[in-house]
Amino acid sequence: MAAVTVDHLIKKYRQDKKTSITALNNISFSVKEGEIFGLIGPDGAGKTSLFRILTTLLLADSGSATVCGLDVVKDFRQIRKQVGYMPGRFSLYQDLTVEENLRFFATVFDTTIEENYHLIKDIYVQIEPFKNRRAGKLSGGMKQKLALCCALIHKPTILFLDEPTTGVDTVSRKEFWEMLKRLKDQGITILVSTPYMDEATLCERIALIQTGNILSINTPEGIISNYPEILLAVKGDDMSHLLKSLRSLPEVKSCNAFGEYHHITLKKDLKLSETDLQKKWNDQSLQIKEVISIRPTVEDCFIRLMMETSKAS
Amino acid sequence: MMTKEVVIKTEKLTKRFGDFIATNEISFDVYSGEIFGFLGANGAGKTTAMSMLCGLLTPSSGNATVAGYDIYKQTEKIKKNIGYMSQKFSLYEDLTPRENIRFFGGIYGLSDKEIREKSGRLIEQLGLASEADKLVVSLPLGWKQKLAFSVAIIHEPKIVFLDEPTGGVDPVTRRQFWELIYDASDRGITIFVTTHYMDEAEYCNRISMMVDGVIKELDSPANLKEKYKAATMDEVFFELARGAVRKAD
Structure with missing residues (x-):
């Protein structure tokens, strides 16, 4: 069974009475179980709209999608229990501490930090020295790590990461991708978006996406070898x-x-x-x-x- | 076109916040018309240094002049002689491109006549004619960034500070943006730019690399690659920044 299927999704945003922006223009693809799948494209490509539809936070105009075999419209409650989502904009509670945020998300999903600590251990130890610091006072790199821990604490089967490395320096980006590989090894499917083309080769398969259209879907190797010219x-x-x-x-x-x-x-x-x-x-x-x-x-x-x-x- | 005239000069420029030394005795010169890449890991102290050079933050110690003006006493003069653009702040989205040009032109003290002339020329150069009277919010990001850059140099400043100007932009627009940078540099405007794209580091005349509040390296991309026996600037950056202690922003 595919972890994610996207079937002819269309999403438009009305601007005023006459005009609308097409965020997703009839796109289809699927993500295999246990795969690291990358959505590679600039701002305005439609990556965030797609993530929000798949995490059941936004309704498409037409088309359908499934996550873990469940329909994103009908079965939204079950999907929410099974996915972890790290939005592009930092969305944790700024006035709670690192530990309080993590405990909050664990509690919401009816679990404890201790129960799934093995999943976040590698990442959490790096921010643990600051566990009593308010999330709003963390640096960009540490916020990113905390957000990933919070998205993982209920042991999701699929992880949705919307531009986790934007604005992060190249050393931290490399570290982040190594963390993703270790999560994949634990069987988690990862759908990740990035505007950095050099990160594409770290995914198993990628979709190149631009203004709501998928330009190509393949392995990075496949995309490169399809380049028709010298x-x-x-x-x-x-x-x-x-x-x-x-x-x-x-x-x-x-x-x-x-x-x-x-x-x-x-x-x-x-x-x-x-x-x-x-x-x-x-x-x-x-x-x-x-x-x-x-x-x-x-x-x-x-x-x-x-x-x-x-x-x- | 890089010349020998110094437009930014810092000597042991330092900024402390309590016991934290954000920028620790940095000294460097930037030349007129130079494209100067100001790189560093997150938390290295780049933003603090840039804020001081733009006259927005008073240093704790050390000296600096920007466009010939002192960064302690002549901050208002500095602000008139520089341009600034970042990904986070660039244009007013609920104004049209034409209104933004008029607004920023006015802020920088251009006459109505100059604003009219510049406005027409810019809109034509950027191919914005059909969009000039629509709200900026509806423009594609790439156009916004190009317009924002043009507006930041509308008063032909000596120096323009660009803080991650190309973040999130598509690869074609990113390159068009750099062509605008080259044009501005050819006209003698000094470009002081930060970026996380290491291919863009190659487009700079010289690169400074900040780690933990100090400038660890300052040289041309070619010399840096040779020194670190690296094939790309990405490797140079990695080599220099991986030892960083600070990871704060």
């Missing part, structure tokens, strides 16, 4: 200038800045080696220091799919 990375001394020069070349199809390189694709295969391309372009005084053929990242794939979609519409 991708080149180009480096020079004046990267800002080089970006403009490369874009003005008739043979260049796309050119995007990617850290220390620009990633480019060509309109047709020029049948030239990287060295020959570099020579050809340097003859046009582009001052390129390096041209190499590279494997795309998930971000390359996302950009390409975004461009295709905007061309099609």
Whole structure:
């Protein structure tokens, strides 16, 4: 049985009498039991609406969804007992202490901290020294850990994490993903969203999502190997200038800045080696220091799919 | 375009809150037209340092000048000569783009004529013509961010402070945003920027890396990668920040 199924979900928000924003545009997918499934996309993609529908906090306009085999509309009470939800915005009680928050959530679900302590132990020990501090006074990283503990304390079968790593530095992000892997090992299904494309490879399967549409669903590896073009990375001394020069070349199809390189694709295969391309372009005084053929990242794939979609519409 | 003219100079700049030293004797120079990446782990003291440089927080000790003005005595002059934009605060959402431009133009003391000219040019440059009279709240995030940046530099300040300007933005818009940053830098505006995207660290002329209230490294991305024998800035950051004691924000 799939842990989550989403079937032709549509959700629109009315802005005024005439206009509405489509948050989810007829999307369908499913999450397997025990899987770490990532929703990868920017703000406004529809990730939060989807989480709220799946956690029974929001009704879709049409379509259906199940969580643990239960219908999100009819069986909302049972679903609420079985899922853990960490919303994007910090939603614990700011004026309760760390320990009081945790005890509160345990009590609401008719359990105790002690009963499921094994689940949160790894995470909780890191914030335990501050257990008497009010949640509102915690740092971002510690709030995130407490929120995860509170979402776990009733031993959910599925965990919904809405942008748990947004605004968190790269060291804490790495630590957070290691915690998720350990939870997965304990059999918990995890549906997690993130705007950071580099986190996509830490999920088993991902859906790339943009303005309410799923661009692609696959394993990160599958998404990368479906990239249909040859991708080149180009480096020079004046990267800002080089970006403009490369874009003005008739043979260049796309050119995007990617850290220390620009990633480019060509309109047709020029049948030239990287060295020959570099020579050809340097003859046009582009001052390129390096041209190499590279494997795309998930971000390359996302950009390409975004461009295709905007061309099609 | 980076020059040799110093626009931000700090000497042992320090801020204490009780016994907690948020920013501990930091000293650095930023040059005119430079894109300066101000990086650090959560809780390293970046926000405190930025608040002092923007004239919003009085230092406990040390000295600094921003755009040639003293951060103890001339904070109002500083505020007129800098721009500021963050992901959290940028535009008034219940005003239209045109109204936001007029509002911020007015705040920065532009004449009505200048505001009219700038307004028309900005709306055209950003491709906002069809949206110029709709409320900002209905704009896609990417457009909001680009407009917010343009508004933050509407008075052609010497320096613009950008606090995580691209958080949550899609990868295409994120890159378009950096092209606006490059353009501003080419016009001589100094960019002081924080980010959690390590590929964006590569776009900076120099990077400072704060850990536990002090500046641990300050150099170009290329030199830092060489020094730490790292392939990416992400690795450099990880190497420097993982020893951090402080995890507060």
